[in-house]
Amino acid sequence: GGGTDTLLATEQLTKNFGGLTAVDSVDFSIDEGEIRCLIGPNGAGKSTLLELITGQLSPSEGSIYFDGHELTGLPPHERIDTGISVKFQSPHVYENLTVEQNLQVPLQRTDRDADGVMAETLDRISLAEKATTGASELSHGEKQRLEIGMAVTLDPTLMLLDEPVAGMSVDETADVAELIGSLHDDGMTFLVVEHDMEFVRRISERVTVLNQGSIFRQGPIEEIETDEDVRRIYLGE
Numbered sequence: 001g002g003g004t005d006t007l008l009a010t011e012q013l014t015k016n017f018g019g020l021t022a023v024d025s026v027d028f029s030i031d032e033g034e035i036r037c038l039i040g041p042n043g044a045g046k047s048t049l050l051e052l053i054t055g056q057l058s059p060s061e062g063s064i065y066f067d068g069h070e071l072t073g074l075p076p077h078e079r080i081d082t083g084i085s086v087k088f089q090s091p092h093v094y095e096n097l098t099v100e101q102n103l104q105v106p107l108q109r110t111d112r113d114a115d116g117v118m119a120e121t122l123d124r125i126s127l128a129e130k131a132t133t134g135a136s137e138l139s140h141g142e143k144q145r146l147e148i149g150m151a152v153t154l155d156p157t158l159m160l161l162d163e164p165v166a167g168m169s170v171d172e173t174a175d176v177a178e179l180i181g182s183l184h185d186d187g188m189t190f191l192v193v194e195h196d197m198e199f200v201r202r203i204s205e206r207v208t209v210l211n212q213g214s215i216f217r218q219g220p221i222e223e224i225e226t227d228e229d230v231r232r233i234y235l236g237e
């Protein structure tokens with residue numbers, strides 16, 4: 001028992017693209033075991049922050065710490081080895097491979113029991129009946145679940161999801177919320193970028209609002225949703 005443990009922390013994290021500061025001196029942290037949602041207007045810097053955490057982008061200034069490691073400067077594959085998995089905003093499934101073959105791609109880089117993990121993951125993402133179906137034949141929702149499944153095969157401590165329910169139907173969105181809930185019950189920590197407030201309300205206790213590269217507000221969903229300044233910048237009210 002006792003207090004909470006910080007799993008991820010950024011210090012003064014900054015990313016400049018030419019004259020534009022996409023992420024501006026951000027001090028951000030996530031505790032072990034939480035589901036944090038990151039919201040904010042288009043162009044706020046949400047995806048850039050995620051890509052700095054995964055190492056797809058290098059910071060202009062600042063540092064990133066995860067689970068006792070300093071990540072700053074490590075290449076993406078070494079960050080994956082410390083326990084970070086990600087589903088990026090743009091789709092990354094292999095259209096010319098089957099569902100099973102897609103899951104084998106990340107599984108190959110682990111020493112986990114491939115058959116056991118494969119069966120468990122297919123079951124988790126509710127695609128067991130489509131194991132040998134080509135990824136190109138999947139619906140948008142199934143592709144998103146497959147991509148989350150690919151990240152899950154790595155058994156991460158921290159899962160980063162960038163807009164996991166964008167373009168999904170209400171039912172598909174509910175499936176993803178349920179999947180996140182079940183992984184969270186098993187101890188996984190989440191950082192989820194999402195616009196769908198119904199979904200955010202469903203999965204998240206604590207919300208961080210990013211605006212123009214800076215943390216604008218942070219707190220419980222009920223407070224964030226009713227904050228007039230948040231409504232003004234984010235909801236355009």
Ligand code: ADP
Nearest residue numbers: 017020022040041042043044045046047048049
């Ligand atoms: P969000 O995910 O919150 O919508 P992004 O992190 O994608 O925002 O973008 C933040 C800002 O940085 C935007 O103004 C965007 O145009 C800019 N930006 C993002 N990636 C690049 C890049 N590779 N080169 C130049 N500008 C970029």
Ligand code: MG
Nearest residue numbers: 046047048089
């Ligand atoms: Mg984005």
